Amino acid sequence: MKWVLVAGVLALLALPAVLSSYALTLFILIFFYGFLGQAWNIVGGYAGQLSAGHAAFVGVGGYTATMLSIELGLTPWVGMLIGGVLAALLGAIIGYLGFRFGLRGFYFVLLTVAFAEICRVAVSNIDALGGPLGLYITFTGNPRQFQFQDGRVYYYIALALMLVATLTAWAIERRRFGIYLAAIREDEAAAEALGVNAFKYKMLAMVVSSFLTGLGGTFYAFYLFSLQPNTLFGIPLSVEIIIRPIVGGAGTLLGPILGSFILTPLAEISRLYLGQGGLHGAHLIAYGVLLIGVVLFLPEGVYPRLRRALARRSGQTR
Amino acid sequence: MTHRLTRRTFLETTAGGAAVLGFPLPLRAQPKTFKIGAIHPVTGALAEPGQACRLGAKMAVDAINAAGGVKGKGGIKLELLLGDTQTKPENGRVEAERVVTRGAQMLLGSFDSGSTNAMVSVAQQRRVPFLIDIAAADPITANVAQSVKAGQQKVQYVYRNFPTGSSFGRKAVQYFIEIFKEANVSPKRVVLMYCNDLFGQNQAHGFQAAHKTANPSWDIVEVIPWPEPPTDLSTEVSKAKAAKPDIIAPITRPASALLLFPEIRKQRIEMMGIVGPGSPGIYESGQIVQLKEDLEYVLTSVPWANFKNPKTATAAEEFRRRSGGKTFDTNSGYSYDAVFVIADILERATALDDPDAIVDAMKKTNYSSGLMQYGGPVAFNELGDNANAIPTMIQILSQKPVAVWPKEAALQKFVFPRPRA
Numbered sequence: 021m022k023w024v025l026v027a028g029v030l031a032l033l034a035l036p037a038v039l040s041s042y043a044l045t046l047f048i049l050i051f052f053y054g055f056l057g058q059a060w061n062i063v064g065g066y067a068g069q070l071s072a073g074h075a076a077f078v079g080v081g082g083y084t085a086t087m088l089s090i091e092l093g094l095t096p097w098v099g100m101l102i103g104g105v106l107a108a109l110l111g112a113i114i115g116y117l118g119f120r121f122g123l124r125g126f127y128f129v130l131l132t133v134a135f136a137e138i139c140r141v142a143v144s145n146i147d148a149l150g151g152p153l154g155l156y157i158t159f160t161g162n163p164r165q166f167q168f169q170d171g172r173v174y175y176y177i178a179l180a181l182m183l184v185a186t187l188t189a190w191a192i193e194r195r196r197f198g199i200y201l202a203a204i205r206e207d208e209a210a211a212e213a214l215g216v217n218a219f220k221y222k223m224l225a226m227v228v229s230s231f232l233t234g235l236g237g238t239f240y241a242f243y244l245f246s247l248q249p250n251t252l253f254g255i256p257l258s259v260e261i262i263i264r265p266i267v268g269g270a271g272t273l274l275g276p277i278l279g280s281f282i283l284t285p286l287a288e289i290s291r292l293y294l295g296q297g298g299l300h301g302a303h304l305i306a307y308g309v310l311l312i313g314v315v316l317f318l319p320e321g322v323y324p325r326l327r328r329a330l331a332r333r334s335g336q337t338r
Numbered sequence: 339m340t341h342r343l344t345r346r347t348f349l350e351t352t353a354g355g356a357a358v359l360g361f362p363l364p365l366r367a368q369p370k371t372f373k374i375g376a377i378h379p380v381t382g383a384l385a386e387p388g389q390a391c392r393l394g395a396k397m398a399v400d401a402i403n404a405a406g407g408v409k410g411k412g413g414i415k416l417e418l419l420l421g422d423t424q425t426k427p428e429n430g431r432v433e434a435e436r437v438v439t440r441g442a443q444m445l446l447g448s449f450d451s452g453s454t455n456a457m458v459s460v461a462q463q464r465r466v467p468f469l470i471d472i473a474a475a476d477p478i479t480a481n482v483a484q485s486v487k488a489g490q491q492k493v494q495y496v497y498r499n500f501p502t503g504s505s506f507g508r509k510a511v512q513y514f515i516e517i518f519k520e521a522n523v524s525p526k527r528v529v530l531m532y533c534n535d536l537f538g539q540n541q542a543h544g545f546q547a548a549h550k551t552a553n554p555s556w557d558i559v560e561v562i563p564w565p566e567p568p569t570d571l572s573t574e575v576s577k578a579k580a581a582k583p584d585i586i587a588p589i590t591r592p593a594s595a596l597l598l599f600p601e602i603r604k605q606r607i608e609m610m611g612i613v614g615p616g617s618p619g620i621y622e623s624g625q626i627v628q629l630k631e632d633l634e635y636v637l638t639s640v641p642w643a644n645f646k647n648p649k650t651a652t653a654a655e656e657f658r659r660r661s662g663g664k665t666f667d668t669n670s671g672y673s674y675d676a677v678f679v680i681a682d683i684l685e686r687a688t689a690l691d692d693p694d695a696i697v698d699a700m701k702k703t704n705y706s707s708g709l710m711q712y713g714g715p716v717a718f719n720e721l722g723d724n725a726n727a728i729p730t731m732i733q734i735l736s737q738k739p740v741a742v743w744p745k746e747a748a749l750q751k752f753v754f755p756r757p758r759a
Contacts, residue, residue: 041464042439045432144539152539153451153503156477159459160490169463171435244427246455250536251427288432291422301381304424 032179036172044171050284051178052239057264057276058185059232064262065270066189066198067225068205070125073114073132075257076139077107077230081237082247083143086155089165096166100238107234108227110135115226119219124208133255140253154248157241166242174243181239182277185232190273192228201225205271233261267314269321278323286310371417372408372690374399374680375437375466377447377457378673382425387669388449391472392420393661394670395446397653398677410685416677418446423453430456438466444696446676449669451475458482461495465693467700469683470498471676472669474506474540479722495693497700497722499679500672501641501729507544510615510639511552513731513743514587517613517637518556521754525584525610527559531574531598532589533566537618541589545615559583567593575601586612592619599632610755614638621732621739622665633734635756641668642730642741644711645749653709665739666709672727675708679716711747 036044056078063069084106085099114135118128144152161169168174192198200221203211212218241247251257268279287307294303318325376395379388399416407413419442421433430453434445438460445461445468448454454473461468462482470478479498485491501509518525530545532538542561549558560581562574571594578586586609590598595617602612617638619625626633643650643666653674654666661670684690687699706715714726731743733752742752 040439042432042435045435049428049432147543151543152536153475156451156455156475156481158477158481158485158490159462160485160488161463162490171463243459244431244452244456245459246427246452248427248452248536251452256426291424292436301385303422304381 029183033176036175041171044175046284046288048171048174048178048243050280051175051182052236052243053260053264053284054277054280055178055182055185056233056236056261057268057280058182058189059229059236060261061229061265061270061276062189062192062232063222063225063229065265065272065275066192066201066205067222068201068271069118069222069226070129070262071114071132071226071229072129072255072258072262073134073136074230074233074261075253075255076114076132076136077111077233078237078240078257078261079136079139079143079247079249079252080107080110081234082241082252083149083155083237084234085166085238086157086241086247087149090155090157095164096238096242097164100166100235103238104231104234107237108231110139111226111230111233112223114230115223119222119226133258136253136255136258140249143249143253149249150247152249154246154252155241157245157247159245166238174239177239181235186273186277188228188232192225193273197221197224202271263311265321267311267318267321269323269325272321272323272327275321275323278326279321282314282322283311370412371415372411372444372684373417373419373437373440373442374677375421375434375442375445375447376418376673377421377423377430377433377437377445377453378449379425379453380420380422382423384425384450387472388423388425390661390664390667390669391447391449391673393657394666394673395471395677397656397660397670398674398681401653402677402681408681408684411687411690414684414690416681421447423448423450425450425453427452427456429453431460433457434460434466438464442466443690443693444469444680446471446673446680447473449473451478454478458496462491465493465495467683467693467696468496469676469680469700470496470500471673472500473498474500474503476502476504483721493694493697494722495697497718497724499676499716499724499727501727502723503540503544504547505725505727506541506616506639506729507546507548508551509729510545511548511554513639514556514585514613515552515554517731517743517752517754521752523610523755525556527581527583528556528585528587529560529562529578529581529583530558530587530589530615531562531564531578533568533591533594534563535566535591537591538563538566538589541616545587545589556584558587564594566591568597571597571601572605574598575605575607578602579605579607583607584610588612588614588617590614590617590620592622592625595620595625596628599629599636603632612636612756613754616640616729618668621667621734623663626734626737626739630737634737635733635735635753637731637733637742637752637754639729639731641672641727642711642732642747643667643671643709644747645741646747647707647709649707650709671710675710675716678707679703679705711741713744 081103084103085096088094088099200216264279265276269275290303290306378391403415407415419437423429434457449472451473482496486494532542657666682705683699687696689695711730712726713728732739733742740750741747
């Protein structure tokens, strides 16, 4: 299994040499959403705290780096980290309110959605942040400004982000921290009875997850060159973030990545073949039907099923 | 030396020849086309205007091809490679990359400013001339112009034939002032009412900013937003009434227009009239049929087709037929014109396979056969914008939308102040 992963990473490193720039773009989106999904996975999958407002962290990260770059000329490479820290701060506030007052399940979901919506409405109404129209970044192609004339650089950055998030998740999974999170997810009361400080570990998971997600905001901003409150803080982006780990397998290391490798091309292929004719929206219906199929027949996600199938085939009893 | 043809050399030469020549052969056999990547939000929240844009562009391509293609370039035909942003900015980039990889030599699009700006990066990175048919955010072109000026980019590949966000507000204020003067009235109190969504906020901000700069003799005494779509506007309208307006200046969407105009009638507000800085869609026959007298004499500033041009009526009729009864308006009209502007650029470009030659021709554009109402020929300024892309003040008169201002666009004289009932 380990060697398969190493080979996979090596193949991804070599891939840009043969990809067209359109395929490159698709891979960038696969990595980027895989990265966001993985970041969400830490709090939503491992700790089982369903955050449906992760877009807020993307927004905070993106706006921070962009404003620092536009107003102060600070390179987004630094702005990215500051954005991540601010996103982590917001994550800590949301986490504190949610976990301190014992909000679980739907109530926590509502809290996170509410925060994202508050951010969206606030940013829409602050003229200094571009208001509803948002911020537009000048395309310069200058690497210092996190911009590249060559699309392959974005590819490697997105890949690196995904690998960093995955290594973080892997490190958490292997440590006591990961086991605590799983215990909290499965039965919080029982975990606390055994002496696990649920509040502390949920907070930690939230902070790590929101920090990583905040880093993604900078990539989003400087890859697409504009930030609008509705797209960056909106519910649709939160759903995009969640849906990949759900399909791939939440709370597993490779689930979010697998989910991203399934969903992004699926959306693209359905649009490619069904979006051209007169039937506007047929591709969205096809995409929706496939999604329902996955949830219906693989409710725990694709990765756990795949792992079992592989284990069975190789005769292991893992 | 004699050249003996062995089986090996035969195979080598024919295989090599086939590889070099044979492969492009099927392409050569087909009629040559110039491919334009036309990307619009055909699904998602902006599907309706996006589909109108796509149809407008298709109609223009059909018309150009039927008339013999780009004549100056051996009658080369235009071909659209269609893209759908699904109203998501990231898909502006994905779709632009896709169509360019499939051979698009120019880009066209894309209605919403976010995905348009994402397309800009592809245009600049891959050197593909990009004509924006619709997208209002000022920075889209200004940013590129600035980075070219600063030497960060060599060439500007992005141009726009559409009014910018700030020019919408400026023009609306200008028309207000001119119409009041022409009507020989001096209203003092204007109440601005707007739908509190992306479009409404932008329009309202632009209008207020332009009002501040122009500093006319009338004041905006009250600003009343409503959540879009609204369920009831009686409170908002009574608030407007309390401000004793001479003019109510509404910015509506079709959904809110259906509530706002009847409510204004019900509350019997004494005023000179309703003059808006922008209400897309109120001119659609569906709206007029539903709102009837409540829309009569309403003035609003919108991009409008130039019906003095006889070709406009023909295109509008074709659009009505192909769209299932819709008006040839901002979206269809500007996308239609954009394709004709591209054809004009291609006629003049010294080479079609060199993006910089196309850009050179773009910069020298001076096109005056557009179907939309312009303030002059289509020409691009130092920012890459067409300063002659302007809105028109239209009025609903005898239940039909009619261009009434500026004077050169007017088909009829406006009726203002409105007659008392």
